[in-house]
Amino acid sequence: MGEPERLHVPVLLDEVLAGLRLAPGQNVVDGTVGMGGHARGILERTAPDGRLLGIDRDPNALAVAAEELAEFGSRAVLRRGEFRHLGEIVAEAGLGRVDGVLLDLGVSSLQLDRPERGFSFQEEGPLDMRMDPSAPLTAEEIVNQWPADELADLIYAYGEERHSRRVARAIVAARPLRTTGELARAVSRAVGGRSGGIHPATRTFQALRIAVNAELESLEEVLPQAVALLRPGGRLAVIAFHSLEDRIVKQFMAREARDCICPPRLPVCVCGHQATLRPVTRKPLRATEAEVARNPRSRSARLRIAERLEAQEGAQESES
Secondary structure, three states: OOOOOOOOOOOOHHHHHHHOOOOOOOEEEEOOOOOOHHHHHHHHHOOOOOEEEEEEOOHHHHHHHHHHOHHHHHHEEEEEOOHHHHHHHHHHHOOOOEEEEEEEOOOOHHHHOOHHHOOOOOOOOEOOOOOOOOOOOOHHHHHHHOOHHHHHHHHHHHHOOOOHHHHHHHHHHHOOOOEHHHHHHHHHHHHOOOEOOEOOOHHHHHHHHHHHOOHHHHHHHHHHHHHHHEEEEEEEEEEEOOHHHHHHHHHHHHHHOOOOOOOOOOOOOOOOOOOOEEEOOOOOEOOOHHHHHHOHHHHHOEEEEEEEOOOOOOOOOOOO
16 A cells, blocks of 8 residues: 555455465465566565565566566566476476465456557457467467368357357458457457447457467366475465356366265276365455456456365365
8 A cells, every 4th residue: 555556456466365375484386477466465475585486478577577576586586488387397496396376367467458469459459369479379360261160169169159150250251350450340240239248359359369378278287287286285376267267277176175086977986086175265256346446357357276185185075
């Protein structure tokens, strides 16, 4: 309070810091460090000698985070990379087992607010949408080269757009599309006006962004690595911004809270699975009205937290 307002407002900051149950001297991994908002809070709570490893695939975000966290010196270690390689990155940094892992999923305000990154239809920009600017696949390639059926399937699966086939046909008919504005207008003509208060192109843009950055595949890969890195009693916190992400996190935490994950029809357990997590949150934590008023992006945020069990600890039923 009273500090000058920063460029980035971390979502659910108080809930994340409390949920990770931080203490001095702890080591934490922020797999999506972004501009360092959550990381700053973590480093303050783990002072004087706790360490933070911040990972991000976006070099622009890492540059901002480096400036934001400079005062913490060697306690803040930043690495460029995708969190789907979490175990490898942590090993390379020499951190070993850790006390907490945070994943703040989705697109950052830094990416959304820069038209040249192509994430937003609010301003004209290239059809890019890459979180890692060096990645090979762009939204322009998908929009202009994929067959209509594949486009429709993508928009339906990742954007949950019920008019996906109509949208895909409109995109194909409007080719070539080079800018975010051209794509948004093509989708708007196909779908019509706003639905449920959101822009008609919102779901299509979400679908393209998820596909370009392989976001769901990366999430499925990182979760078991995060659990493996946690010390017993360490905590995993994940902030999701749409139902597809949140469903993956919820189902993973529920599965890892049970000893047996065999199909119910089997009379005896044959999987040998042992519970690794205890859910901390009964339901996902949501932003307060006050936070939503300050930061509208927090409206869709959902935070789930789970704690690493001791080896051989008894089964825990999911409360999610």
